[in-house]
Amino acid sequence: MPTFSSNPLNAPAYSRVFRKYPALFGVPFVLLIVGASFGLQQFTQTRYELHDQKVTAMSKEQELGLAKNRRKIDIREEYFKLSAAAAEDWEPKRIERPKGLPEWGVPPPEPPA
Numbered sequence: 001m002p003t004f005s006s007n008p009l010n011a012p013a014y015s016r017v018f019r020k021y022p023a024l025f026g027v028p029f030v031l032l033i034v035g036a037s038f039g040l041q042q043f044t045q046t047r048y049e050l051h052d053q054k055v056t057a058m059s060k061e062q063e064l065g066l067a068k069n070r071r072k073i074d075i076r077e078e079y080f081k082l083s084a085a086a087a088e089d090w091e092p093k094r095i096e097r098p099k100g101l102p103e104w105g106v107p108p109p110e111p112p113a
Contacts, residue, residue, distance in 0.1 A: 018025050097103065
């Protein structure tokens with residue numbers, strides 16, 4: 001015979017009910033866990049939306065890491081500046097030919113007869 005009896009004399013009423021119907025404890029617990037999951041989903045969604053807004057609110061200057069007080073570039077102005085500089089400082093100059101090569105290059109080979 002066991003030392004302690006399995007049926008205590010003064011058992012509370014809820015203990016007997018839970019022992020008889022275990023779903024009365026399990027179902028509300030599962031509902032609480034599932035409900036908390038859906039509730040926390042709203043908080044995490046808000047967190048990621050705020051982070052996404054912060055990331056997408058960058059301007060082109062911030063994207064490229066440039067200073068805001070830089071000079072604006074006009075592509076046509078740069079083209080004319082470069083073409084004028086190239087026309088002023090350019091001079092045609094012949095290079096020396098390797099020894100044994102005629103002045104105007106190698107004559108074309110004779111076609112086979």
